[in-house]
Amino acid sequence: MRPLIVIGNWKMNGSLGSNQDWIKTVARGMESGMPSGRKYAVCPPFPYLQQCADLVKSHSLTFLSLGAQDASAYKSGAYTGDVAASMLKELGCSYVIVGHSERRQMHQEVDEIVSAKALQVLDSDMTPVICVGETADERNSGRAEEIVCAQVAKQVNVLQDRLADCLIAYEPVWAIGTGKVASAQVAQDMHRAIRLQLAEFDEDLASHVGILYGGSVKPDNAVELFAMLDIDGGLVGGASLNPQDFLAICQA
Ligand code: 13P
Numbered sequence: 001m002r003p004l005i006v007i008g009n010w011k012m013n014g015s016l017g018s019n020q021d022w023i024k025t026v027a028r029g030m031e032s033g034m035p036s037g038r039k040y041a042v043c044p045p046f047p048y049l050q051q052c053a054d055l056v057k058s059h060s061l062t063f064l065s066l067g068a069q070d071a072s073a074y075k076s077g078a079y080t081g082d083v084a085a086s087m088l089k090e091l092g093c094s095y096v097i098v099g100h101s102e103r104r105q106m107h108q109e110v111d112e113i114v115s116a117k118a119l120q121v122l123d124s125d126m127t128p129v130i131c132v133g134e135t136a137d138e139r140n141s142g143r144a145e146e147i148v149c150a151q152v153a154k155q156v157n158v159l160q161d162r163l164a165d166c167l168i169a170y171e172p173v174w175a176i177g178t179g180k181v182a183s184a185q186v187a188q189d190m191h192r193a194i195r196l197q198l199a200e201f202d203e204d205l206a207s208h209v210g211i212l213y214g215g216s217v218k219p220d221n222a223v224e225l226f227a228m229l230d231i232d233g234g235l236v237g238g239a240s241l242n243p244q245d246f247l248a249i250c251q252a
Contacts, residue, residue: 002210002232003037003232003233004035004037004038004039004232005038005040005041005212005232006039006041006234006236006246007042007095007233007234007235008236008240009069009097009236010042010044010069010241011045011102011237014241019044019048019055020051020055022243023056023059025243026061026064026246026247029244030247034063035251038250039065039233040063040064040065040250041064041065041066042065042066043066043095043097044066045069049066049068049088049093050091053091053092056092065095066091066094066095067093067094067096068088068093068095068096068097069096069097071083071084071098071117071121072117072120073113073116073120074116074120075120085117085123085124086124089125094126094127095126095128095129095167096121096127096129097128097129098114098117098118098121098129098131099117099118099130099132100131100171101131102176104131111155112154112158115158115159118130118166119158119159119162122159122162122165122166127166128166128167129166129168130167130168130169131168131169131171131235132148132151132152132168132170132194133148133151133214134147135173135174139172145190148190148193148194149194149197152197152198156200156201161202163205164205164208166209167209167212167232168194168209168210168212169211169235170190170194170211170212170214171213172215175215176215176216177216177238178215179216181215181217181218181221181225182213182215184224184227187213187225188231191211191231192230195209195211195230211231211232212232212235213233213234214237216238217234217235217249218245219245219248222248
């Protein structure tokens with residue numbers, strides 16, 4: 001049985017003050033217990049990881065893990081501005097998002113870089129959350145599945161068995177930050193296609209890897225999405241900034 005996982009991706013949002021309020025509200029909301037067999041994490045920007053780790057600890061927020069939004073493709077050295085996976089581990093991170101479409105599009109991150117980052121994250125004993133997804137043009141031209149499966153296949157080629165310790169996030173680019181959520185069936189169909197692509201490498205691995213959906217997940221659509229057979233949770237952007245909405249999605 002795959003656990004349901006909800007991960008909040010704050011992107012470049014937050015402040016010392018608002019982070020404090022967010023953790024306090026979420027701690028209060030989670031205090032009375034959460035549905036069992038589920039995992040929750042939040043990915044603040046790098047400079048706030050230590051603060052959030054301290055806040056999680058001081059509120060005894062055992063339900064919530066910490067994640068980062070990216071990691072370097074390199075171990076250490078002369079890479080100005082990069083943050084090594086080992087540093088994120090030291091700060092208490094359990095998850096690291098790699099290959100988000102915003103990084104693929106704005107920072108020219110190709111599949112090879114995404115795999116290199118995932119390997120660094122794995123080497124530091126954290127879970128990479130590998131993002132894949134098609135653009136609106138790719139979907140409109142009927143190539144969505146081909147594009148996404150090719151992205152998955154490239155990760156399989158490099159990561160092989162180590163994919164068993166990764167999560168995949170299907171984030172259709174046209175659904176990110178647009179309010180245009182993929183219908184539960186459209187998302188399920190792509191999650192199924194991703195799982196079949198993984199099964200070509202190893203059926204057992206394919207049945208165990210968690211595949212999260214991301215793209216305009218909100219409290220009012222999370223229930224339907226999470227009910228689908230191959231959707232194992234969500235990677236939540238905008239709605240995760242509001243602690244009440246994040247809580248509602250966690251409880252969906
Ligand atoms: P939104 O939930 O704001 O659409 O963002 C999704 C996302 O990119 C999460 O990584």
